[in-house]
Amino acid sequence: MVVSWGLVLRVALVQAAWSAGVGQVRYSVPEEAKAGTVVGRLAQDLGLEAGDAEWRRLRLVSQGRGSSVEVSGASGALVVSSRLDREELCGKSAPCALRLEVLVERPLRVFHVELEVTDINDNAPIFPAARKNLSVSENSPPGSRFPLEGASDADVGANAQLSYTLSPSEYFGLEVKSKDENKISILLVLKISVDRETVPVHRLVLTASDGGRPSLSGTMELVISVLDANDNGPQFNQSVYKVQLPENAAAGTVFLQVTATDNDEGINRELYYSFSDTISAKVKDLFIIDRNSGEIRTAGELDFEDVQSYDLEIDSTDKGTPPLSGHCSVVLEVLDVNDNAPEVWVTSLSVPVSEDAPPGTVVALLSVSDRDSGANGRVRCAVWPSSPFGLVSRFAGSYSLVLREALDRERVWEYEVEVRAEDGGSPPLRATRGVRVPVSDVNDNAPSFLQAVYTVLARENNAAGAELARVWARDPDEAGNGRVSYSLWEGGVGGASPSVGRRAASSYVSVDAESGRVWAVQPLDYEEVQVLQFEVRAVDAGDPPLCGNATVQVFVVDENDNAPALLPSSVGGGWGGSSVEASSGSLWAWASWGAPAGQVVAKIRAVDADSGYNAWLRYEVWEPRGKGPFRVGLYSGEVTTARALEEADGPRQRLVIVVRDHGEPSRSATATLSVSLVEGGESSSSSSGSSSSSSSGVRPSWGAEVGAASASGASATNVWLVVAICAVSSLFLLALVLYGASRWAPRAAVLSGPGPATLVCASEVGSWSYSQRQSRSLCVAEGAGKSDLMVFSPNFPPPPGPAAKETQPEPPALLDTESLIMLIENVPENRFSFPEKVFDFDEQTGDCTGTA
Structure with missing residues (x-):
């Protein structure tokens, strides 16, 4: 149409x-x-x-x-x-x-x-068959009804509302009535008795018309045969049977037995049951009816999700001739059971998720459904793990996977999220769907060094290009955000010589941008710089880049590369005195005959530009060897009489004094001292002349002692002997007073940084060490004071000799911030001054004693 x-x-x-x-x-x-x-x-x-x-x-x-x-x-x-x-x-x-x-x-x-x-009216009503054969007994009374199978229309609503008409006939009419709201019953009604001999076969046309506009229709031909005898058909005790059966009923389950009766007798009363021809072959495959007993059982599996109810037409037919049939309907309602697990689909996925994504970011869209109905089809969803993701229900069956908490790629770089769905059945059925959510990196971590301060030991005179240290910074970000490059940030140079001035750290060291290795640009000189302090900056390649800093302290370890140098010497008083020519290293002094043992004749003064052991000097008489009339202090450099001088010693004594340091190997300088032996008066006048001519070298603290009287005068008279004894006693007392005054005289201030200080003083084979956290400067009142700084580890051996310089040094070990610092001072008078303590050194025993 x-x-x-x-x-x-x-x-x-x-x-x-x-x-x-x-x-x-x-x-x-x-x-x-x-x-x-x-x-x-x-x-x-x-x-x-x-x-x-x-x-x-x-x-x-x-x-x-x-x-x-x-x-x-x-x-x-x-x-x-x-x-x-x-x-x-x-x-x-x-x-x-x-x-x-x-x-x-x-x-x-x-x-x-x-x-x-x-819906549109595009489907015409269709009967199950184009022709329907019916048998009507000739003795059927008027008003007998014969059920007819109605037509079906695939449309819905008014387009599927069917009306039936029968072609005109004086014997038959049509009766249509509703069985329920969705099904109607079509009956062929016998108006008057039929006579087979008059009309053996009646041919009628049944027309079904729908309610569409325009209306569509379908027809079925009814072929009605008139039969004799057997004029009572079977009758069911119910016209409609209603049964409920769960969908999980096993095949072979008996759910109903129908019963019909026939008022005839004999063979006309014998009945058998069958499904009506109106039932489709698919439905017949699901059910079996017992031909004799009328039991109906399942033959296949039922599925509520496919068909919720079945309308089974049952026929009961007798064995008469012709056979008569009775009809009934069985309405089977299929009950739902929880036999379908929920289904979860990911309809959209936005990955990877940036680690700086804010909470509430939608990661994925999910669709959830369950084919069951009622409580069995109500689905609850949850996400595992519960952090940092969550589910938000948009409407029925639709969820959003959203971010609940901030992410950190350095802690978790990928999440395996599992969406769990559970229905409301008993027992409940569950389903899961995994979602892989990778986290993308942002540059949120600055490079960080393992140590805030790196302390390094480096020997002076190291080769240019030698590796001093290696620093390393960690950046947990990935790719460019975690790729670190190193650079030198200019810092100060500590402990530099005043003549050198302040130089940039880049003139001494450089940093490899990739490895973080610290190289020496030029050889280091301890006499020029003792401490290099600079910062190394680590910068990542992120956008924007982040950076971190570390401080590197390079302590230069002194090598014995400077020989001792002689200084102008002071003149002794009383019986002796001295003078020096610094350019030639020749010194001269005088002493009086009769000078007692221990009398200071001269003082050899030397200084070493090195530090520590390398600057610790010792004095030895090289010539004359053996037991001479003079000796020199091992560490003081004072030349004193070893015994009383006699005329037999001659008018002049020549001493060759060697000044050595304690380096390995040691370096030395030689001083030649000429000592003239004179009478007491000449000694006094010479001493006065020398004092006036070289007043800058006179040391008032070294008091003069009473000179001895001439040997001949002392032996001549006792008077001179008594006078001499009194004079010696007076001068001795005067010397004690002057010594006490010099001992307790105010000294120059000692400049030092904060923190406690301790001094350990040992013998020649030992060491002087000054332990503190910061370097200290020491000033003395007299003489050329010098601060020597030496840094070493507690287990670090003394600096090696020249043999160690011939090979490329290994990168020095890194120390912690608490390093040991040795401070050695070459101070006259065998005395070392530290904050709040004064220490005296015994040159014979090498011991050090102190008073508060």
């Missing part, structure tokens, strides 16, 4: 208003609409601006039956893409509503669209 498509293709917009609560748009479209038919202005109804649909990637999430429509990319309209057949999509279900999911990806949002496919 031709349909007016101009009227059918009108799109009925049921509801296009956007609801903020549910986010749902409803449209309707007639079935059989042509491809390209506009269903609705989807983009406009969703609140999108004109032209935004394609840019914001408005698309339809395909879900099987919704593939017959699509979203136009340019206009954002919902259009028909292929043939829509309501009967194919929904069968007899009414209304036929398709649930569609529409996705907007920029930003990510999901909407629910319901599309109703309306």
